[in-house]
Amino acid sequence: MKNSAHTQSTTSLPRAPHDEVHSRSTRYLIMMGVRVLCFILMVFVQPFGWWTWIFGAGAIFLPYIAVVLANVGEDGKTINAVPPGRELEAHPTPPPSSDAHDEVITVRETREIPHPDHAPKDPS
Structure with a gap:
């Protein structure tokens, strides 16, 4: 396993x-809703004036801006990584007492293959 100087934090992962x-x-x-609102305001706000041109420009240029965004x-956004903190204090463990028994646990990950002399006979 590779050791790296920077460990990956859950808070630094992308969305x-x-x-x-x-x-x-x-x-x-939301931007398309603003565009529709600009169009409605352009048509229905009376008397026509400079704001009519602003609403018209919004109705014309907002689709392009919305698609690009x-x-x-x-x-491109920077992610503010939060370094993981330690939740529990680590205390040194006391040395084992002299009357403690050492136990060995054996774990077998493969099944045992029977010896050919002990294999079950085919009843046919």
Whole structure:
């Protein structure tokens, strides 16, 4: 296993792809709602004046801005990593007492192959 000087922290991981797509879709839909509002205000606000041109520009240019912002991922954002902290204090363990018994535990990870003399006979 590689030891690295910088350990990966859960708080320094990027967002999940599903969450990132949801965030971009929400941002796009909000901007399209603002565009529709600009269009409605451009048509219905009376008397026409300089704000009519602002609403018209919003209705025209917001789709382009919304698409560009929706396609930009969050790769460029810096992630403020929080270093993991120690939750429990580590106390030194006392040395084992002299009357403690050393036990050996054997773990077998493969099944035992029976000897050919002890193999079950085929009843056929």
